[in-house]
Amino acid sequence: MSVIHDPLSEEAAARIILSAAAAGSPLQIRGGGTRTLAQAGGRDILSSANLSGIVAYNPAEMTMTARSGTPLEEIAAALEKHRQMLAFEPLDLRPVLGTGGIPTIGGVFATNASGARRFVAGAARDSLLGVRFVNGAGEIIKAGGRVMKNVTGLDLAKLLAGSRGTLAFLTEVTFRLLPVPEDAATIVVSGLNDAEAAAAMATAMSMTVEVSGAAHLPESVRGRVLGGRLPDGAATVLRLEGLAASVAVRAEKLSAAMASFGAVSVLDAGATAQLWREIRDVQPYADGTARPLWRVSVAPTVGHQLVAALRLETGVDAYYDWQGGLVWLRMEANPEAELVRRYIKALGGGHATLMRASAAAMATTPVLQPQAEAIAALSTRIKEKLDPAGLFPAGW
Amino acid sequence: MEQIGFLPPKAAVLSRRREIVADLADLLPEGCLVHEPRELVPFETDAFVSYRRVPLAVALPETTAQVAAVLKYCHRYAIPVVPRGAGTSLSGGAIPQEDAVVLGLSKMSRILEVDYANRTAIVQAGVTNLAISDAVSADGYFYAPDPSSQLACTIGGNIGMNSGGAHCLKYGVTTNNLLGVKLVLVDGTVVELGGKALDAPGLDLLGLVCGSEGQLGIVTEATVRLIAKPEGARPVLFGFDSSEEAGACVADIIAAGIIPVAIEFMDKPAIAICEAFAGAGYPSDVEALLIVEVEGSEAEMDDMLRSIIEIARRHGVRVVKESQSATQAALIWKGRKSAFGATGRIADYICMDGTVPLSQLPNVLRGTAEIIERHGLRVANVFHAGDGNMHPLILFDANDPDDAARAEEAGNEILKLCVDVGGCLTGEHGVGIEKRDLMRHQYAEADLAQQMAVRAAFDPQWILNPSKVFPLEGRPAA
Incomplete structure (x- = not known):
């Protein structure tokens, strides 16, 4: 039975790490416990649950500092009072993974969890300004800061972002914020096949209308968002945000351009918020099953080619975010890891992460994309510099 | 005036100078190696002109394979390597040292691919910043980071320093506009980090390399993000x-x-x-x-x-x-x-680059004025206010050693003030040699040691741009 350590301070976390190192007893880091970050069954757990609370919030400077275990909900509530938000739209995977737990800000950065705006506003790592962490040697380290521009030394904050509990225990994060847009709308282009949708999205992104979300929901998926209220046929959706007058002008311009691709309709701000939340959280595949789900990241124009190639060989269903660069790929039966990764490579590269599958499939499939040998070796050398005793799980 | 120190040249390298030059000549095509003392002079400094060191030789490779060959050779004999783009660094990032081979990327200046559907360009490291925007402008796109030196500075140098510019308030700095690099590791291994996909698997090595001031490897190609030009x-x-x-x-x-x-x-x-x-x-x-x-x-x-x-x-x-x-x-x-150029016409100047929280701007402007007055100097302030990135230009007379010393001291005090109000030493110019000895003001010993340890994972012998960024004392033993 594994022990759960939930220290009340950085110093206490450091002591736990030091005694675990002394005992040769490896640890697994846990944020909100919404998913397993690395396969590390049987380890004692080091949890950030008690390192909670907003340390500093400067609305006028659009920055916040919070302890890593602060629930995302608490942060969202504080931001809402000042009409601010996280630029990168962190996603909540609990519905699709069928897990519980409470998403934390530390977990968000540790997984670099980024939603629809990622392809124009950056990932979580782009909003992260500074971190505090305890490394595997029990040292409390500060990296980065709380200002927007900072090139003072190595950017260890970026290294920690997305490191999935493999390098160190995050204790505090400082990040930048954006104002909540005054208004939003979604242009819906109906009836396009995947290839036509890719062309339509590329056209939209070439226009000066500042599209902040570009997704394509094939017919099989269309009915599973917005309570089935989207018009019949596949839906290619394009989000606009900003000052109300500006959104109206841009919506008109974009609608006119998209009319040459298919039938165009417009969603208001309320429907827009719901739609993009559902797209972000992979709601279409939150079907209570454990059918294999891949998160695939490729060049935006490649997404639909990958799915078309896979369809010829196996049963898949898919939809696209990030202009086609993020593919949520649900397999009919087996994960087919080798097949998926072979086609990704053939189409110019990218990577696939198995997010969900039966316990048996998860245990036998390489969940993370295998890395090139030189990069894996380098990653291991870096890990040794943060976690010399190998207390935390390796993850590549 | 107390000068900023460099690592002492390695006698073992200096004594083999002729041999090294001959070996490098074998690795590079004709016209790609500079070694005549007179011809080395243009490479002795960058835009931080108060410091000069003539390098041992300058390699100007034309391909990634040649970069790899030079690095592999230098790694084998522990010869310091100083990468150089256009030499526009304001912090001395490209200033060489007597025992170093300068690795100049100026011959690798081609735009390899422009892909509008994916809004990316793949360029060689020696392409100038402005050349990217110029190449795509007619089609309605641009590359966002725009350092003032954009006409001359290279994308490789921009990646080294994680350069910013005036328009970064909305579009972010280099690291936010960089999707991938081809990186030659110190032993000559070539790796690809990132690419046209928006995120890469595993650790964010791309984020670590951007802004690492040429200490983790040599970038030879970059995949950058293009953005549709606004209507007006x-x-x-x-x-x-x-x-x-x-x-x-x-x-x-x-x-x-x-x-x-x-x-x-x-x-x-x-x-x-x-x-x-x-x-x-x-x-x-x-x-x-x-x-x-x-x-x-x-x-x-x-x-x-x-x-x-x-x-x-x-x-x-x-x-x-x-x-x-x-x-x-x-x-x-x-x-x-x-x-900066116009200021250079009327006086010598050093340009600071501290960044402060926005609420501290008025306070730091006042503090800067006090510091400058106390040292009997003049200052011109011109900077990116929206992100708190300050550029006080401290005017002095380089022919007067006392004036120069006071300017350097005033600069240090201003940077310490920036750190003390919650900011940092450098927002976009990089640490180089200029701010190296102030690093302990911003970071605790353990913080610096952690950075240096990660650096050593890439370059255990500390041969890549070795005199820069980290204080010379207290470095881990090679």
Whole structure:
């Protein structure tokens, strides 16, 4: 039975790490416990649950500092009072993974969890300004800061972002914020096949209308968002945000351009918020099953080619975010890891992460994309510099 | 005047100079190796001209394979390697040392691919920053980070320093616009980090390499993000009677949730210098000037400017001047972007690069003035106010050693002030040698040790740009 350590301070976390190192007893880091970050069954757990609370919030400077275990909900509530938000739209995977737990800000950065705006506003790592962490040697380290521009030394904050509990225990994060847009709308282009949708999205992104979300929901998926209220046929959706007058002008311009691709309709701000939340959280595949789900990241124009190639060989269903660069790929039966990764490579590269599958499939499939040998070796050398005793799980 | 130190040259390397030159000549095509003492002089410094060291040789490879061959060789014999783009570093990032081979990327200056559907360009490291935007401009795109030296500086150098620029307030700095690199590791291994996909698997090595000042490997190619050019852009000049009011106005614009593309600040001395150079129509009778640029359609720009002007009025703005034409807009930016060059025409200067929290702008401007006065110097302030990235230009006479020493001391005090109010030593110019010895003011020993340990994972012998970034004392043993 594994022990759960939930220290009340950085110093206490450091002591736990030091005694675990002394005992040769490896640890697994846990944020909100919404998913397993690395396969590390049987380890004692080091949890950030008690390192909670907003340390500093400067609305006028659009920055916040919070302890890593602060629930995302608490942060969202504080931001809402000042009409601010996280630029990168962190996603909540609990519905699709069928897990519980409470998403934390530390977990968000540790997984670099980024939603629809990622392809124009950056990932979580782009909003992260500074971190505090305890490394595997029990040292409390500060990296980065709380200002927007900072090139003072190595950017260890970026290294920690997305490191999935493999390098160190995050204790505090400082990040930048954006104002909540005054208004939003979604242009819906109906009836396009995947290839036509890719062309339509590329056209939209070439226009000066500042599209902040570009997704394509094939017919099989269309009915599973917005309570089935989207018009019949596949839906290619394009989000606009900003000052109300500006959104109206841009919506008109974009609608006119998209009319040459298919039938165009417009969603208001309320429907827009719901739609993009559902797209972000992979709601279409939150079907209570454990059918294999891949998160695939490729060049935006490649997404639909990958799915078309896979369809010829196996049963898949898919939809696209990030202009086609993020593919949520649900397999009919087996994960087919080798097949998926072979086609990704053939189409110019990218990577696939198995997010969900039966316990048996998860245990036998390489969940993370295998890395090139030189990069894996380098990653291991870096890990040794943060976690010399190998207390935390390796993850590549 | 106490000079910034370099690592002592390795006798074992210096004594083998002829052999090393001969070996490098074998690895490189004709015309790609500089070793005659006279020809090495142009490589002895960069834009941080107070310090000079003539290198052992300069390799100017034409391909990634040649970069790899040179690195593999230097790694084998522990010969220091100093990468160089266009040599425009303001912090001494490209200044060599006597036992170093300079690895210049100037011959690798081709744009390899432009892909509008994916909004990416793949370029060689020696391509200039502006050349990327120029290549895609006619098709309606641009590359966002725009350092003032963009006509000369290379994308490889930009990646080394994680360069910013005036328009980064909206579009982010280099690291936010970089999707991938081809990186040659110190032992000559070539790896690809990232690519056209928006994120890469595993650790964020790309994020670590960007801004690492050439200490983790040599970037030979980059995949960068292109952005569709806005319909229009309009800079507006705001003149204030005090720097404090201008600073407070900046903080209020940001706090109001308005993010213009750029908010640039100039104080009176900077206005005079830039106006004399560019004739941009800057008002001459104000104490501080803001250039605020908005973009979008005409209606959108009008809308945004209305809100901004309202905020400026609350802070007692005295002059509001909208640019009336594209030519005038270009002049306004020409004045701002030539600030460093124009200052160089009237005096020697050192340019600071500290970044502070926005609320501290007025406080730090006041503190800077006090420090400068105490040292009997002059200062011109011109900087990216929207993100708190300050550039006090400290004017001095390089022929007067005492003046130069006081300028350096005043600069150090200003940077310490930036750190003390919650900011950092450098926002976009990099640490180089200039700020190296102040690193302990910003970081605790354990913080620095962790950075150095990670650095050593890439370059255990510390041969890549070794005199830079980290204080020379207290480094881990090789």
